Amino acid sequence: MALKFLPFKRSSTADGAPIAVDLADRATARTADCSGTRVHYWEYAPACDTPASRTIVMVHGFRGDHHGLERVVELLPEHRIIMPDLPGFGASPAFAPGTHGTGRHDVPGYGAFLASFLDTLGLGPDTVLLGHSFGSIVTSHFVAANPGRVFPLILVNPIASPALEGPKGVMTKLAVFYYWASARLPARLGNALLRSKLIVYVMSVTMAKTRDKALLAFIHGQHHAYFSGFANRDMLLEAFQASVSGTVREVAAKLALPTLLIAGSEDEIATLPNQHKLLGLLPDGELVVIDKVGHLIHYETPEPAAEAINNFLERHPAP
Template sequence: MDTVNPGTSPAPAYLSAELSARTSASTVTIDGGTVAFWTYEPLLETPETRTILVVHGFRGDHHGLLRVADQLPDMRIIMPDLPGFGSSEAFARGPHSVERYGQFIADFMAARELGPDTVLLGHSFGSIVASHFVANNPDAVRPLILINPIAAPALEGPKGAMTRLAVLYYRLAAGLPRRPGLALLRNPLIVRVMSETMAKTRDRELRVFIHGQHHAYFSSFADRDSLLESFTASVSSHVAEVAGQLELPVLLIAGEKDEIATLPNQHRLLALLPDGDLKVIPGVGHLIHYETPEPAARYIRSFLKDHPA
């Protein structure tokens, strides 16, 4: 494993200096590809300190969950960039499917010697990957935490038409010549519209921060083919299809105004879980990790106290 310096640039205004002090950045080779990951050590390790492995959402990378990590200074948090996103290389072989990402989680845990007391946390698309991984590896982690979980099929219901348009968008971008295809995917206007739509906060400075994060990191993907495969995976699976197989304690943290993972679907998902708990944060949508990390972290800490190692 090659270790690199985390960098010396000042922390953004919405992140504490303590987070930088906790941070180490590393790479590991898995199945022939380089995976970048970041570890955030606890400021003070206690008997309640847990290791939390975080799986980020589609077109995101580890930066998206930094505000949540910042609010958990007593936990050890490990956040890889999924293959094909951020600073990690795409899979050299095989499709970027939910099953393939699940195998990546298994391989990454083995490479880092993460045992069954590891807590697994997934956000958005990461909730699909994490839940399917647990369904196929029931003793690998405990417990499971899902933020803004994708609780129902994306191609069905009132949002189905918009999802199908998004499928066409990604297929068009993949089919165009390289330069115009990448320009379409990284179009700043499209990124901004997406960001404006998802952000629910009325805090002007926070909205500026969110838009800046999306413009900085939303287009950090390896190539168009892996992006299309990952997007197809994100809209072809959901958590509810494996909910009955999740025998471990599961915490769902949902946004009241989430238009992607709607609240009614969260309640339906909860009813399918053998041992589930749902916490709803008012006034926020699909960006809990940016807008309301404090209550999310409180729910996580309380849940882990109720389900110790």
């Protein structure tokens, strides 16, 4: 097991100009029928092929979509990257009843979807799997249930303990009530509450650690543009309940492949002490800690995250 600290790196432009992601030359929007769900996904072709080039499937976090990880994608030009909008989020519809196991938007449901997605695209065991936040729960449980299916595993801001146990436990309980009430209120009022610009802004401010005005503007813009792209209130409640109850820790001992944890030193959702505990449970784990960032590594510090990913993949080539 290994532990490494990486310094904070400025992610804004030197003159404070607006931040923009430019992947037009690499990105292709596609759809695939995965066991009854017509999922939308994006394929980012490698800008240059090298002997170290890999195919990486990335799984975004709760209330996100493929846009959230594009700053990291931009810094991995030698790799082919595939990112679905998880069913119920972004452009992908919710699960139809009875599909993907129970048809629920929970960890087993998304795990069944991920298995179908990899099979549908013909992605073999040399595929790299990366999950961010809630995506770390989905991907780790999938790997534990399907040994040898991918290699290796990368978890960004991994959820190492149930949210109700953390220092923000009271806030999590309030969030549980918020999602529960929003699902029970009349549809118009419940949807308005879930998509409230004020609440989305508060969530964004709470998670961001940077003081860079251009970067903050980018983060808030991303959250306002994509954080409310969910199919319906019921699936959102199911996914939220899964996000605050499931953990990587539950299956850590079963992750019998090289696993990289990329954590933020100031993460209040996936706290650093719990990352160290998680590292101790992994059979073959490494922990990279990025300084001065919290739960938004993918937005605030994509450079050191991409550096850690490339370094990890160089040391763990395709089997």
